[in-house]
Amino acid sequence: MSDADGTLSGQVAIVTGASSGLGRIMALGLADAGCAVVAAARREDELETTADRIAERGGRAAVVPVDVRERGHGDALVARAREIFGRLDGVVLNAGVATGAPAEEEDLDAFADVLNVNVTAQMELASAAARAMIDAGHGGWMIAMSSILGRRAATGMGLAAYTASKGAIEQLVRELGRQWAGQGIRVNGLAPGYFPTPMNAPMVEQPGRLEGMLARIPLGRAGTEEDITGAAVFLASDAAGYITGHTLAVDGGMSAW
């Protein structure tokens, strides 16, 4: 392991959207902290790359290709995690899409698809994982991905479905944190600001867009791998043992003003 610290030693977590971007980075970070990772998304080759990188660092990972829009994927993923690694301690509800159009031209099927991937699928896996954790009697942790756009409007990007979905995630985090606190399951969220990934690459290619965004970040820079893994491992760990129902902004101060 590159930065092995054993914070999550012996634990097992499912990370959705682990084929790319923040999901891959968080999967690596959790594995570095000693957690075995079930990497889930649609693209098997990219999941294998994530798993190979974890193995190279001395961690444990398994690949489970899945489309989170398919009903039943939650129970199937949980069953695979328990089959492969014998238990389930955590889930990172990270798979997400950000398509959209000006609201007056919004295609409602496309709108519903974003809500399906970004909210309903997260609810399905959270629910399946909670059943397994309650059944095992050892509690657990969940981290759901919100966004700075769960807290404020996007500027001229036609992202009504995305912003609505991330607002819903923040409320789901509160509600599920409240519902499962008695069973020792902590549910928290991360609200990233700007981290360069394939999701936002087309947006920052637009002239002036990157400069405009950086100008709105008080710390004056984009988020790094360390920034997101530090926050994810913290929320997964016992150091966050008294935190539930909370979404943590990881945005360089962007949402502070």
Ligand SMILES: NC(=O)c1ccc[n+]([C@@H]2O[C@H](COP(=O)([O-])OP(=O)(O)OC[C@H]3O[C@@H](n4cnc5c(N)ncnc54)[C@H](OP(=O)(O)O)[C@@H]3O)[C@@H](O)[C@H]2O)c1
């Ligand atoms: N990057 C940022 O600055 C930022 C800021 C705020 C919030 N976020 C949130 O962070 C999360 C990750 O975003 P990212 O920036 O890392 O984007 P990304 O690189 O585009 O990754 C998105 C991930 O979601 C997976 N996914 C999408 N649809 C799926 C489906 N139907 N079934 C299974 N997996 C699916 C993709 O895998 P496959 O294509 O292989 O299925 C991919 O691994 C998202 O929830 C996003 O909203 C990102």
